[in-house]
Amino acid sequence: MKATVYVPGDAAALALGADAVAAAIANEAAARGIAVRLIRNGSRGMVWLEPLVEVVTAQGRIAYGPVTVDVVESLFAANFLAGGEHPLRFGPAEQIPWLARQERRVAGRLGVVDPKSLTDYVARGGGEGLRRARAMAPAAIVQAIADSGLRGRGGAAFPAGIKWRTVHAATATQKCIVCNADEGDSGTFSDRMLMEGDPFCLLEGMAIAGLAVGADRGYIYVRSEYPHAIAALQAALSTLAAAGDFLGEFRIEVRRGAGSYVCGEETALLESLEGKRGIVRSKPPLPAIEGLFGQPTLIHNVITLASVPDILAAGAAAHRDFGIGRSRGTLPFQLAGNIRHGGLVEVPFGLTLRELLYDFGGGSRSGRPLRAVQVGGPLGAYLPESQFDTPLDYEAFAAIGAGLGHGGIVAFDDTVDMAKQARYAMKFCAVESCGKCTPCRIGSTRGVEVIDRIRAGDAAQIELLEDLCETMVQGSACAMGSMTPIPVLSALNHFPEDFA
Amino acid sequence: METNAILGRILDDHRDQPGALLPVLHAVQEALGHIPPDVVPAIATALNLSRAEVQGVISYYHHFRQEPAGRHVVRVCCAEACQAVGGEALAEHARARLIGSDVTLEPVYCLGLCACGPALQIDETQLHAAVTPAKFDALLARLARAE
Numbered sequence: 001m002k003a004t005v006y007v008p009g010d011a012a013a014l015a016l017g018a019d020a021v022a023a024a025i026a027n028e029a030a031a032r033g034i035a036v037r038l039i040r041n042g043s044r045g046m047v048w049l050e051p052l053v054e055v056v057t058a059q060g061r062i063a064y065g066p067v068t069v070d071v072v073e074s075l076f077a078a079n080f081l082a083g084g085e086h087p088l089r090f091g092p093a094e095q096i097p098w099l100a101r102q103e104r105r106v107a108g109r110l111g112v113v114d115p116k117s118l119t120d121y122v123a124r125g126g127g128e129g130l131r132r133a134r135a136m137a138p139a140a141i142v143q144a145i146a147d148s149g150l151r152g153r154g155g156a157a158f159p160a161g162i163k164w165r166t167v168h169a170a171t172a173t174q175k176c177i178v179c180n181a182d183e184g185d186s187g188t189f190s191d192r193m194l195m196e197g198d199p200f201c202l203l204e205g206m207a208i209a210g211l212a213v214g215a216d217r218g219y220i221y222v223r224s225e226y227p228h229a230i231a232a233l234q235a236a237l238s239t240l241a242a243a244g245d246f247l248g249e250f251r252i253e254v255r256r257g258a259g260s261y262v263c264g265e266e267t268a269l270l271e272s273l274e275g276k277r278g279i280v281r282s283k284p285p286l287p288a289i290e291g292l293f294g295q296p297t298l299i300h301n302v303i304t305l306a307s308v309p310d311i312l313a314a315g316a317a318a319h320r321d322f323g324i325g326r327s328r329g330t331l332p333f334q335l336a337g338n339i340r341h342g343g344l345v346e347v348p349f350g351l352t353l354r355e356l357l358y359d360f361g362g363g364s365r366s367g368r369p370l371r372a373v374q375v376g377g378p379l380g381a382y383l384p385e386s387q388f389d390t391p392l393d394y395e396a397f398a399a400i401g402a403g404l405g406h407g408g409i410v411a412f413d414d415t416v417d418m419a420k421q422a423r424y425a426m427k428f429c430a431v432e433s434c435g436k437c438t439p440c441r442i443g444s445t446r447g448v449e450v451i452d453r454i455r456a457g458d459a460a461q462i463e464l465l466e467d468l469c470e471t472m473v474q475g476s477a478c479a480m481g482s483m484t485p486i487p488v489l490s491a492l493n494h495f496p497e498d499f500a
Numbered sequence: 501m502e503t504n505a506i507l508g509r510i511l512d513d514h515r516d517q518p519g520a521l522l523p524v525l526h527a528v529q530e531a532l533g534h535i536p537p538d539v540v541p542a543i544a545t546a547l548n549l550s551r552a553e554v555q556g557v558i559s560y561y562h563h564f565r566q567e568p569a570g571r572h573v574v575r576v577c578c579a580e581a582c583q584a585v586g587g588e589a590l591a592e593h594a595r596a597r598l599i600g601s602d603v604t605l606e607p608v609y610c611l612g613l614c615a616c617g618p619a620l621q622i623d624e625t626q627l628h629a630a631v632t633p634a635k636f637d638a639l640l641a642r643l644a645r646a647e
Binding site: 227335410 | 520553557582583585608610
């Protein structure tokens, strides 16, 4: 019988040499006269084990990792095609504790299915949500989303049900669903992994949203830094086009961003989709009333839309039952930076940051003590060790002046210079500011200069930095300018010794 | 194909697409390697925009270039997750190594490879993670050999 071997084609696995490993396995098999069926799955998210090769056996899918080209021969010698013993053997992939302890809902098919195969998708529950939605009244779909307690996963955590209700209630000839796949926050990659590893799920979520609010057109705006995600979505759309009526009347177009961070802000993204500079709009009007090309638009992040099929298939209660307080469901957190076991950790809200960093992350990659953790991307707060016991919950994070954002967690060890990180936050804002409002456009450049003077020993400038931050918070048009002070001031307040 | 023919084909392909400017600019840059200033008037006419609007969009987005790049483009991630594992030292090393070479070095703010940094991208297709200065040198040598 032909052995089946999975070698991830996810961008992180590719960056760690997965293509060369796949080629080496094919060559070695050919040389030994063994027939092998190679499947390029997505990644399960255990990035520290990538490339994670899996072999289908009677005992399940046996995992080996991280596999490099030079161990391929020894894997064959160890009869890995039958699940043989080897120093890199981890046993059945699903039983690896790091994965087994997670609650995989939205990321349930990641690394499991062949992202190119609609058959695989359907065999693993895909299509069920859309099937149920088709039998429901649009208002009932909207109600299911509201009942689930789903909140926007892009960062703002706005209740999805309210957005859906608003677009549903609007009257227009052409409403739109827009997927914000401009995942620009450093430390985040869950959107990328989902688009590459389970693209049909996102497309299905968009089609359900279309049924609910009365839209038959969708756009996915993917950042240009993600060529593999763009290719995966396009391949999935071609497969669906060939397969007939999976999405019904709903048509989806993939659009490429062009390297502007601020286009992750929803109104800037809409401007960009319209072919303009990515400059933020004033709100109101909300995109739900006047969005793309002036039409009512439901705009959501990738993970939000990809959560929809499961909510429809398993019921709103199944989603609502996870989590704590007003943070319902699970969130695929991303452990990044200086962390030993980095990757995608989907767990219900409520775990503490410490559990994520140590129980899952295994501490720093360098082996030195963790000193600071930035949660929620470049506009997120730097947290010191004393705040590691904060539960991962939108409200608990808001209470300490931080945010969960898109769930990205970047760890730094004790070699980090926090004044330098504060300077970087201002510098990033200066590079990426759209230029519309003065506090952001000019404040960020002045911020770099002020921090430079502080680092040169002028402590009197600290008060000036605090004033500048207040101006940016109060006077900026969008989150870019108004939230840049969060990493700056959290660095200053929690690590004052670095500014002395 | 000469520039005008390529441009004509691209504009035809996108004529009926709402908000076509970014897709057009991407297609032009993919075909020509950059967006030469002399294609701006034709794009503006075809999309019923002013030249200033087209120029404004080109200059706004980091991705678009109006000058040809070097033989290869290397983008080194300069964002926080890569900084936490030596990204700055890598960027510094790359800068020093590439002075006077025909490789264009650019910063990029996140490639989504944040659990296995420092990361870089070569010519928009190849990705490399956990890049040390030594690995960077080996990648450069491989690029040179491939030619």
